[in-house]
Amino acid sequence: MTGHERLWAELGLDVPLHNRLLESLGADFQAKVESRKNRPRGMAYFDRVIHAAHGDRVAELVKGRAEGRKIVGTFCIYVPEEICLALDLVPLPLCGGTDFSVPYAENIFPRDICPLVKSTLGLAFSKTCPYAPIKSLAVGETTCDAKKKTWEILSERVPFQVMEVPNKKNARTGALWLAEVREFLARMEEVAERTVSADRLKSAIRLMNRKRAALQEFARLRAAERPPISGLDALVVYQGMLNDEPLRFTENLERLNRELESRIAGKVSPFPAGVRRLMVSGCPAVMGNWKIHSIIESCGGAVVADETCTGSRYFENLVDESAGDVDGMVAALAERYLKVDCSCFTPNDERLRSVESMVDRHGIDGVVQYVLQFCHTYNIEAIRVEKTLKAKGIPQIKIETDYSREDSGQITTRIEAFLEKLGSA
């Protein structure tokens, strides 16, 4: 047994099945991402983040837990990470991006729910998620039906907190959300067995603002006339942002940003001049899921922007740092997180404005609306996104898919036709 295998066995994982999962993910990552040419040198760090997710990162978290640092599992970008960090808790997204685990969820759950939910549950049910046994508590939210009904079942098995994300944005729901964030703080203080101090909360807000600012800068660099990095590599960075230790991630991203600046100056790009510039918009593509970006870039397009939760939705808007006391900082956090423009909101005009502005900033030629199967809110909102894009004269295509490979050929044909329609520069 290797050191990691011993660790997984101690955590109660099904080691042979887990090895098969890692083989499948490793082969997919190698074929779709690592084998690409002309990648920035700084991507070596972010590749390691992906490889470490089930190994070294788990060992690091287990060591931290032994030193008293508890882990809080999350499933959505509405959970204010700053509060966890200020209490020395580790917020860790548990969303699954692999097809491998889906059948294990389908034994228990209906088949016709989104693959992200099924993949997440399947990892836990099949004993192949190393984070499930080490978390002290999980935090869900009321964003979509699949998730919120799932929480009822999970909360019977593990300590659970559900944050009520409202469906409208106004003064009344703003007050409701602030109360939810306050309740979240109180629950996290219980888990951490300490109360938050203003100094610790301020430092956590500054750290996350620095991380989000680095991600905004990264997005800005991707908008260069000759994109210095592929959309697949950018996706790897975005997937890492959800798993890695925040300060280490930020320092490495700041370094990568400097490398991208010099690549832009030297006109170094993984794409030929005149490549068609695409934006992926809609559902998240979490770790393990490189499908849509890989298809687009294999067909000769360049993904230069991601209007998703594994993209701009995570890093848009910083937290106002002016408050000096805990109450003021909690209010500033609630304000920032309520700006996230998930399709669970109605109406969701902020998202349409964001799509318009990203199309302009990134010089987008066409938009791929990425909808995970059975994600009704993004699927229906796609109609308004299409209308918004049409008014700007930007072509779009909607791809509704799951995590399987079965429809890859069909999607490839549709993306090829879409790129042909966009023509050459």
Ligand code: SF4
């Ligand atoms: S799509 Fe909505 S529910 Fe899903 S992670 Fe994003 S914000 Fe959360």
Ligand code: SF4
């Ligand atoms: S992709 Fe859609 S259906 Fe799936 S968890 Fe996110 S919001 Fe829910």
